[in-house]
Amino acid sequence: MQLVLSGDEAVARGALDAGISGAFAYPGTPSTEIMEYVQDNLAAYVAGLPEAERGKIVAQWCSNEKTAYESALGASFAGARAIVSMKHVGLNVAMDPFTNSALVRINGGLVIVVADDPSMHSSQDEQDSRVLADFARVPCFEPSDQQEAYTMIRQAFGYSEQNEVPVLMRLTTRLSHARAMVQTGSPRLPAPKPKSNDPKSWILMPAMARGRWKLLLEKNAAFRRDAEAENTLQLRSTKLGVIACGLGLAYYLENETDWVAANGGASAQHSSKGSQRDGATPGEAPSLLRITRYPIGHDKIRQLAAHVEKLLVIEEGYPFVEREIRGVFGAPVPVMGKLSGEIPLEGELTPESVRLALGLPAHEELPPAGIKVPGRPPQFCQGCPHADSISALQEALAGEADFYVASDIGCYTLSALPPYRAVESCVDMGASIGMARGASCVGQKKAVAVIGDSTFYHSGMTNLLDAVSHKTTLTLLILDNSTTGMTGAQPTISPTSQLPALLQGLGVERDHIHELISLRKYQDENAAVIRSELAYEGVSVIILKRECLEYLKKARKA
Amino acid sequence: MNYNIILAGVGGQGSLSVSVVIANAAMKAGLQVKQSEVHGMSQRGGEVLANLRLSDSQIQSPTVPRGMADLVLAFEPLEALRYIPWLNKERGVVVSASQPIRNIVDYPEIDSVLAEIRHLPRFRIIDADGIAKAAGNPRAANIVLVGAAADLLPIPISALESAIDEIFARKGEAVIQANRKAFNDGKTQFGK
Structure with a gap:
């Protein structure tokens, strides 16, 4: 079947066609659409299964990436194929199960799909998940386009089962969120394996873990060999050797014809089909090593280096391959890339940056506008409940000289921008409560944390427990909009109605839990409640409730 | 044949659905497509950019290189100015709505924004809001904006019309008719 799919959707389609029984995730741009596609297509998927299998298929949003990961791991132990998907910083949250699950014997195929966000379109850093796959010593697959994303995740499940290891599949924003035609293959139905009777391979107590770690290190030699076999080398021009990783290939191929023309070749016709030319017949185009799997082997790189005058490494994210090639003692030929400055170290690859790195002149441009074109940063939707909650907080703090407002990750972080300039820090999921608490512990007056309901469930609860246990003075505002808003209104893990009971269960005193409706017309009374709690020496929680407008829009459509 | 489009607007204007309409129409006409957009935080009232590339052969980069856009379709005039460096010097056309969205404090004088568009070698400015209102x-x-650019696209009008019908099919006959009229x-407006 031919479908038009984004990279995220191609991965999801591939996972369904690989016969997954479980999909687990926490929303995060640019990975969210993986789970959304699985959920949207789940009914049709289940209907195609034998009666006995139908009750055993799930696609669930989870509290956070760590819980999602652990559910996927359990599904694998039980013999089923499972996918867990997240954005790059989500893998930090799931780092504990991720690195440790590399040591256990994977049963049903386990694939972790991580979408990196170079250029930080919707993120707080641009970390490169290939580095974390390397850190955990697990194989990493990196597709170069949507078709490969589909094909490769199907291979990844098989590879995971054959090698009894989790496989990390890395996407980047422009692959996740670009749509192209994808040819799908015939689906494989779920075929869960039996649970094994070898618990030693699942128990990471030191004595067992040492054996498992040794085994993993031994397996790495095979991972490297397999990656080397998959990464394709074409020896052509001796002038330049290009090493293109993942999506970097598309930016190279965009400019290949022009390179050939500029370097004395006929205006060649093979620009788009370069990958199908094989063997060592020297052509006009640069020699090319395509990397789609890690850890990389070194033989093809050596062959390439022996054939060309210089190398150019094109990779999204960190100079990961480039650094490996350079080593301490230097490469036999010049290596160009992010470390040498031909490609910027920060931000995503662009067709322009790769063009310049290939030594080609920039395309001619019209002069920019004669007037200043101001940026248009994101802002609260018209009528957003967060805007009213933040206004109430600002009214409550008016006239205070010494306070600290810590924010969390969500739409309300937009209150850092004018006209609000209301919050002072935003670092990671759930951090607002910990940061406000720590500041309060060392004497900060009026420490306030602002967090959304979804982020609170994600990783705010444990910080609140710390505050309750240590009787730290802080004021927590939970902006409860019943959804995960910024990523497009996915359901939160727990309903609004349960929140007060949850807070009491964590030990917050009942008299200091307030439920307010966040509307402009209640601003003064809401501010009064916040002000009185700011004066309280202890933990107080103010829930400001009103549904997200995106959520209402989505609910109306459904 | 390669045809590169930049769709520029402000979050909530429907630029991403226009990208889908044109892409679907192009596929009906037998072309390959690659669409790229950014989701998440930037969609909240900020500048929204979609890249759409059409070709009769395989398309590589998911984004349009600077200097290579055949068309900048701008749902708001200031957003048109932002992407001038992407326009192809020899053939690039800006088709822009005239109505500003002033959701920032430093929005320039609208007359100076429109004057900048009029300085470009090839441009069309259209009162998309007014025409849509009149169309019901x-x-x-x-x-309306897709209609204003229709004769520039390497896609038959009939393919565009049926792609528009399809995307609004679920919303009922009245919405379909209003959008057909808006397109026409x-x-x-440009005598086609």
Whole structure:
């Protein structure tokens, strides 16, 4: 079947066609659409299964990436194929199960799909998940386009089962969120394996873990060999050797014809089909090593280096391959890339940056506008409940000289921008409560944390427990909009109605839990409640409730 | 044949659905497509950019290189100015709605914004909002804009029309008709 799919959707389609029984995730741009596609297509998927299998298929949003990961791991132990998907910083949250699950014997195929966000379109850093796959010593697959994303995740499940290891599949924003035609293959139905009777391979107590770690290190030699076999080398021009990783290939191929023309070749016709030319017949185009799997082997790189005058490494994210090639003692030929400055170290690859790195002149441009074109940063939707909650907080703090407002990750972080300039820090999921608490512990007056309901469930609860246990003075505002808003209104893990009971269960005193409706017309009374709690020496929680407008829009459509 | 489009607007204007309409129409016409957009935080009232590339052969980069856009379709005039460096010097056309969205404090004088567009070698400015309102659906301004650019696209009009019908099919006959009218009224603005 031919479908038009984004990279995220191609991965999801591939996972369904690989016969997954479980999909687990926490929303995060640019990975969210993986789970959304699985959920949207789940009914049709289940209907195609034998009666006995139908009750055993799930696609669930989870509290956070760590819980999602652990559910996927359990599904694998039980013999089923499972996918867990997240954005790059989500893998930090799931780092504990991720690195440790590399040591256990994977049963049903386990694939972790991580979408990196170079250029930080919707993120707080641009970390490169290939580095974390390397850190955990697990194989990493990196597709170069949507078709490969589909094909490769199907291979990844098989590879995971054959090698009894989790496989990390890395996407980047422009692959996740670009749509192209994808040819799908015939689906494989779920075929869960039996649970094994070898618990030693699942128990990471030191004595067992040492054996498992040794085994993993031994397996790495095979991972490297397999990656080397998959990464394709074409020896052509001796002038330049290009090493293109993942999506970097598309930016190279965009400019290949022009390179050939500029370097004395006929205006060649093979620009788009370069990958199908094989063997060592020297052509006009640069020699090319395509990397789609890690850890990389070194033989093809050596062959390439022996054939060309210089190398150019094109990779999204960190100079990961480039650094490996350079080593301490230097490469036999010049290596160009992010470390040498031909490609910027920060931000995503662009067709322009790769063009310049290939030594080609920039395309001619019209002069920019004669007037200043101001940026248009994101802002609260018209009528957003967060805007009213933040206004109430600002009214409550008016006239205070010494306070600290810590924010969390969500739409309300937009209150850092004018006209609000209301919050002072935003670092990671759930951090607002910990940061406000720590500041309060060392004497900060009026420490306030602002967090959304979804982020609170994600990783705010444990910080609140710390505050309750240590009787730290802080004021927590939970902006409860019943959804995960910024990523497009996915359901939160727990309903609004349960929140007060949850807070009491964590030990917050009942008299200091307030439920307010966040509307402009209640601003003064809401501010009064916040002000009185700011004066309280202890933990107080103010829930400001009103549904997200995106959520209402989505609910109306459904 | 390669045809590169930049769709520029402000979050909530429907630029991403226009990208889908044109892409679907192009595929009906037998072309390959690659669409790229950014989701998440930037969609909240900020500048929204979609890249759409059409070709009769395989398309590589998911984004349009600077200097290589055949068309900048702008749902708001300031957003048109932002992407001038992407326009192809020899053939690039800006088709822009005239109505500003002033959701920032430093929005320039609208006359100076429109004057900048008029300085470009090839441009069309259209009162997409007014035409959509007159067509009976103020929300169809984005489709008016597609109409205004229709004769520039390497896609038959009939393919565009049926792609528009399809995307609004679930919303009932009245919405379909309003969008058809919006498309046609946009198209006739430039004598086509």
